[in-house]
Amino acid sequence: MVKSAKFKLTGREKSELFGEGIVTIILLILLNMSIYVILSQLIATNPGLKNGIFQIKMSLKFGPSDFQIWSWGWLFVVLMAIIDCFIVYWRLMRRYSQMQVRHIIAELHYIAAGHFDHRIPFTLKGQTQRIIASVNALVDSTINSMEEERRIERSKDELITNVSHDIRTPLTSIIGYLGLIENRQYHNEEEMLKYTHTAYIKAVQMKALVDDLFEYTKVRQIDRPLNIVSVDMGAMLEQLGASFELEAQKKGMVIHLDEPTTPLMIEADPELLARVFNNLLTNALKYGSDGKNIFINLTQISETEAEITIANDGAKIPTEALGQVFERFYRVEESRSRKTGGTGLGLAIAQGIIDLHHGSINVTSNDKLTSFVMRLPLKHPKEEK
Structure with missing residues (x-):
């Protein structure tokens, strides 16, 4: 000021x-x-x-x-x-x-x-003061633009660094195991199959990272066209819950769905929203596996807005990490992410998709529940051409 x-x-x-x-x-x-x-x-x-x-x-x-x-x-x-x-x-x-x-x-x-x-x-006084106000506003705008440009450049550098690091690790393993096979440094066919299987698993991890990176770059494009249709949100969540039920049972978890008795229709891109809920449910199964329950709640909070909550009763997210969970490549625990195979892009992609729908997403976590709360408009705003 x-x-x-x-x-x-x-x-x-x-x-x-x-x-x-x-x-x-x-x-x-x-x-x-x-x-x-x-x-x-x-x-x-x-x-x-x-x-x-x-x-x-x-x-x-x-x-x-x-x-x-x-x-x-x-x-x-x-x-x-x-x-x-x-x-x-x-x-x-x-x-x-x-x-x-x-x-x-x-x-x-x-x-x-x-x-x-x-x-x-x-x-x-008079017109001269308008000149001064315009000059000050122009300087502020220029400085903000310079800072934004620097931030974007830093962001690009960080993206390249993170992608290089995350690709190099499985790629090194792939080259190492295939090198052992190429040089016939195995004792029998069983050992060779073990090497090829490990190389295959690492290649799958690399593909998952590339796919997530591709999806992340697409959702960051604010002019990305959306396939907006009227979606029965309750039915979509029921299908997603059913698709994760078997995996949840293997981990000793139960998925609970709470939805309105009447259909709640939302104008959205169903494929992209399904990606959001898939990412959140996958996270709940991976990082909330020490809990017993996953809660999916759908409510209409106003005439124009709906709220979807996906929560689990697993271990809480540290308070200092709550403000960073939506940052790309951020992992609360590096060792746990390596064990579960996470790319660190899932929540960043989810936030990008929610932003494209003019909604909001935030997270809260305590000793009882970790909750991801999304708010979406019932009617998708018409884009100005």
Whole structure:
């Protein structure tokens, strides 16, 4: 926030303005004297004009004593004094405005020299103040754009680093095991099959990472076209719950679905929403496996919005990690992610898809439940073309 202060002239500028006024007054006095002399000579040499002025003078009498308000000399002085005041005022205000512009230009040069946290601090009146406000807003916008560009560049570098790291690890294993086979460094066919199976598992991990990365880059495109249809959200969640039921039983977990008695229709891309719920249910099974339950809750919270919650009663997410779980490649525990084979992109993809639907997603976690709460509009906003 810029602290505004009243515009002040420097001592030198005040002296300059005072000198401007004195010079202007002197020039105007000389000009007035010249005009007076010229008019006096013109009247003296023109009897008709002189007689006309005299007649006007004699007709302008007031009161019982025939008071005359006409006097050629005084009338000229008063008239020229009024005109001179306007000229002096105009000249000084013009010079004052020039000094204001000079200060603004000096402030701009100071900012351009690298002092990007500086803003024009003083306030003026009229259109000049609009210029100052526009300049400050332009500098703020430029700085924000520069910071955003730097952030994007850092983000790209981090993306390349993370992808390189996550691909290099399984790729190293694949090359290592295939190298053993290539060099016939195995004792029997069973050992060779073991090597090929390990290489296959690592290749599957690489494919999962590439698929997730591809999906992540697509959902980050704000102009990605969506296949918007009316979706029965309860029916979709029932199908997803049924598809995960067998895996949940293997882990000793039970999936509970709570939905409205009447169908709740949402305008959305069903394929993308299914990807979101798949990612969240997969996470619940992987990282909530020390719990016993997964809860899916669907409610209509207003005339225009629905809420979907996917929760589990497994181990809580550390408080310091809650603000980072939607960041790409972020893993709460690196060792656990390696064990479960997570890419660290699932929640980032989920958030991207929810954003495309103009909704929101957040997470809460305590000793009882870890809950991912999504809010989606019932009607998909029409995109402006």
